[in-house]
Amino acid sequence: MAEPRQKPDFSREYEAHRAGEVPVAGVDEVGRGPWAGPVVACAVVLDPARVPVGLDDSKRLSAAQRERLFEEICASADVSLAFAPPLRIDGHNIRQATLWALARAVAGLACTPRLVLVDGNDLPPVPCAARTIIGGDGLVASIAAASIVAKVTRDRLMGALGAAHPGYGFERHMGYGTPEHQQALAALGVCRHHRTSFAPIRTRLAETPTA
Structure with a gap:
């Protein structure tokens, strides 16, 4: 029988607190792969006394679970x-645009x-100590x-873009290169x-005019 999968916990944050590294921020981004829309980066400093129950990698949660946790995180943490809009992505490349957005999110914390x-x-250019953790969104509560928060924010934004640009289906595929998106590009x-x-x-773009 398979061992239960470990869920994100606050142990790395507690370890940092004991070493005097306070506050501790977790950062992540959503939207590197899509063909449309921005990269959304988020930085969160959780309150150790109010760590929401049920935190997990956003991809492992249902939309309803994400929405509930989004509200709880925003009400109890420094967020x-x-x-990074398409213009920055196109002007700097996706890696540099993502690192820029992550650094901006950290700079915006209270x-x-x-x-x-x-x-x-990959470390963003932040003016403090930083550590990378592969798979951190499934291991570290703050990440x-x-x-x-990044996933819910981007999904809501893509829903708004879908309403503003009907026919592309942004509200369903979130800008990813799905067959629906490919068909919309061919048509629109x-x-x-x-x-x-x-x-x-x-x-x-070389084949069709810009909408």
């Missing part, structure tokens, strides 16, 4: 968001962190919280929220 815990293996062409540096969009 900061930053957005309390300057002493330590930043980052999901993945899991950041992943949830490229809109200003697409990432023109991404090969499928660059190819389509």
